[in-house]
Amino acid sequence: MSATVENLSALPCLKEAEVLAGHGGLYKIVASISVLEYADVDSLQNDLFNNNEFSGGEIVISGLVNIKDNVDAQCANIRKLAQVGEVGLILYYVGIFMPTVDQRLIDLANELDFVLICMPRNRMNLRYSEVISEVMEAIFKDQNDNSYFVNEILERVSHLPRAQRNVETVLRMVSDRLHISLFLTDLSYHILNYVAWPRTLNLSLETLIGQLEAALPGETAQIRLHETEAWLHHAPLIWNDKIQMHLFLIKENAPLSTALQRHAIELVKLSVHIWNSKHSEFVMSELVQAILNDEPMNMRRLANYFRIDVASINNMWVIRPCKMSTKPGEEKHIQHQILDLTKGILKNRCRTLVIDRYDDSVIVFMDKQSMVENSAALANELENALTQNEIDATLVLCYNLETTTDVREAYLAVSRDMENARKIFCHKKQLTLHEILFAQTCNDIVVAGEEKIKSELKEIVLLAHDDERKQIDLLNTLEVFLLDANCNIARTAALMFLHKNTIKYRIRCMSERLTYPVTKMPEVNSLYRACAIKRLLEYR
Incomplete structure (x- = not known):
């Protein structure tokens, strides 16, 4: 038999265990097993996920003891484990340390097809070693019986x-x-x-x-x-x-x-x-891929060939079309248009410049110091060129990236949270990396559930009004003023097709109800986040 999660669940050590969620992932092949005990999300993020190498196909054992009462942290762990290719989690000591398995954890595991297995509850005599030894024995037997591993590994990689x-x-x-x-x-x-x-x-x-x-x-x-x-x-x-x-x-x-x-x-x-169909050729797209995948050896080889100082790169632009075309060849045509426009604008303006297509985006790497013009002016020029050519695309500006690892993490963040950022900043064609990361924070709050959402939205509840139409007007104005217009009254009026005096009046009304000016720091931080969460909720 293949060492899939489903087949391993029939082992004597797991016969009394219960598959709580992630049944869609039972077919996944298990290649190894490990123990995760200290499950602090920040520590995992910094010390494990960002620095270690993952190849997928691993199942994890844990009691989640140090986050036994923190459902948000439990969900964050499941999400991180799934992101790096782990196939499932075997939970120990439920009912002893961790009181119960929250429904939110089950729902998230189902959403991710991440298998969640619960060992018998209220049992202190369970031993990790029993599962580890039987699972590894089954894996070794499967590998010995099936020495042709090509298809298995290709399948595992395809699910990463x-x-x-x-x-x-x-x-x-x-x-x-x-x-x-x-x-x-x-x-x-x-x-x-x-x-x-x-x-x-x-x-x-x-x-x-x-x-x-x-x-x-x-x-x-x-x-x-x-x-x-x-x-x-x-x-x-x-x-x-x-x-x-x-x-x-x-x-x-x-x-x-x-x-x-x-x-x-x-x-x-x-x-x-x-x-990597062009791995054997010296092409610019390979250098882009090497930088984004943080492959030092490949990066150095290609950079030397092109005489590019990779160490000087600290800025990245990601230009991505807003909608993928369903017409054959049109998507690639749009990418080529974006590529040509970007090259035309940035050529001869940076000492170090790398531009090429990658996945569904156009990627630009540049060094900040040698730019002869302000980067904001160049970004505006590109935005205008895209608009004039009727190309609906978003430009993400990632600045001050000190290492290629920073570059890779920035690109992964853009890939993961671009759509949420577009929902929040729906009038913007330029986004920053900070806005992308902010979108991730807001989405995490939405995923956390009603209690967390209610806590975050309490500020804008103060804008409640007897006249429902007026309440909607105030909330819409606040959203545009903070999220889209950078607190600029004239820009807000233009975006809402209203007179400036109307915007001023509404802002004054909001300030009175809140008992503080809507631009006052640090209070505006809570308002800003609440407006963003409200926009995300409108798309659910």
Whole structure:
């Protein structure tokens, strides 16, 4: 049997457990199991999710003890685990530490197809080791019985979040499956990707490169790796009857079997075709992908080729059409239009400039210091050009990104929360990264449930009026004034097609009811957030 969540749930250690939610994910393959005990969301975000490498296919054991009474934090954990490709969570000690499993947690797991398994309640004699040993035994048996792992890994990758579907993820999965280190190089033996086994192994690339080049194509050579015997297999990757890349497989203590070598090579070739079709070419789109995926080796190689100072990049623009066309070829045509307009405006205005299409967006990287004009003026120029060409698109401005990791996190945030930001700032064609992150915060509040929403909206409840029409007018004016017009009365009047005096009168009425000016800090922060949440709720 395959080691799916459903099949593993039939193991003796899990027979008394109950699948509470996420039945849509029972078909997912489990490749490993781990324990999550300290479940503080901020710590997870900073110390685990942002810094660790995830390859998906993992099921997690936890009692969520330190957040046993915090349903919001429990939901946040489920969402984060699902985002990085985990397949499910086995809950222990419900009824002892965690009083019960809240319905919100169940609903979220169902929404994400994230399997939520509850071990027998009110039982203190449950042991993690029983589940860990039986699950790992089933996984090892499945791997031994099914030595052809190509289809399994391709399927696992296909279920990962889009940002993790790439060649490096496949290399990590192969490394975990076969306990080997892998190097992928171009024709000149420049390393594109590498994964070490174990991950903590400190490989000296300079020393290894000489050994890589010495290994003849198609042969296995014996080498020394940290005073240990190891076997290095050199596999040239061939397309169109030409060698395009080189794959090196390194295994310590014993050589890798010919069959497993063949499967690994086949899988890497397929992944290059599927997820990185131009990996063997020096093209600008690869540099964009390397930056967004935070692939240092690939990034350095491509940057050197293009003579681009990647370290100087601290600004990113993301231009994304508002609606995807259903007509064949039109979506790509619109992207090309956006690309041409952007290049025309920014060319010769930045010392470092990288522009290309990526997924459904056009991505721009630039260095702030060498821009000869104000960045806001350039953004306005691009917005006007898009409007004149009847292209409905949103421009997201991400400034002061100190590292390529910051760039990647910014792009992931834009991909995740662009639609919510558009709902909140519905009159804006330019958004900032801060507004994107603000949209995520507001959406988290909406997802948290009625109690949290009610608490956040209490400020604008003060604007209640006997005349329902007047109440609606006041709320609409407040939303436009704060969210769309940057507290500018003339801009608010223009957006609402009203006279400035009408806006002034409504603002005065709101200030009287609130007992403070609507622009007073820090009170305006609560009003701003409440208006944003109200707009999100209108789309539910």
